[in-house]
Each structure stands twice: as C-alpha cells, then as structure tokens.
Amino acid sequence: MFAKALLCITEATPPEVVESATRLCSKKGEIIVLHVTRRLSEFSQKEAKERFAWVLERLKKAGLRARLEVIESKDPGKAIVEFAKSNSCDALITGIVPPRGLLGRLSNVTDYLLKQSPCTVVLVRKR
Numbered sequence: 597m598f599a600k601a602l603l604c605i606t607e608a609t610p611p612e613v614v615e616s617a618t619r620l621c622s623k624k625g626e627i628i629v630l631h632v633t634r635r636l637s638e639f640s641q642k643e644a645k646e647r648f649a650w651v652l653e654r655l656k657k658a659g660l661r662a663r664l665e666v667i668e669s670k671d672p673g674k675a676i677v678e679f680a681k682s683n684s685c686d687a688l689i690t691g692i693v694p695p696r697g698l699l700g701r702l703s704n705v706t707d708y709l710l711k712q713s714p715c716t717v718v719l720v721r722k723r
Contacts, residue, residue: 613691618658636668648668673708
C-alpha cells in the first residue's frame, strides 16, 4: 500500500485507472490527482475541476483523501516527475494505451516516466 500517490489523469483516463488507485493506496494516505495542461488559465482550472470531479468523488467514496492539482507545462513527462519529487510521492499511477503491432512502443511520456520517476510507477491498461 502506498501512502502518498500521484494519479496522473487526462481527458481519456478510463475508470479502471482510478479504481486501481483506490486499491493501491492506504486509507490513511493521500492521492494527488494531477492534470498537466499546455496552457493554464482561470478557465482551464475551472474546466479541469468540473471535468475531473468524478475522479475525486470516486476516491473520496473509497475513503481516501484526494485533491486535484492542475499544472502548466510543454513537457508533461518532466513536469510529472518534478511534481512527484517535490511532493515526496511514493507511487505514480497512470493509464496507458497498449502498444500495437510488431514494433509497438510506449508513448514518449510513459517511457520518460518509467526511466526518470523518483518512485514506483504503476501503469494501468484499459480492459
């Protein structure tokens, strides 16, 4: 069980990723829900809170402390790693699209997270 997890979300994050976070985190711990946007404005902050309200509701319903953070960066991988470091997270949970084809590869962001993360990285695939 993780005490302080970073749950990285996008508009395409499936419920399976959130459900995995609820199973992996300690009830006494905290989950920071992180969304990285290329351009941050008052509107995008409000829009993110509305768009990801379902995530916070599910986490809180599972008895977990959770908060949403929205940050701006042109380099999401680097921003996520820096955020995890500065917040002393012990796990980074995110969804992935499975690689396809003979030469299927993970996305650049996922690859960066696996190589640079200061903590355990949990990749959740959509069923």
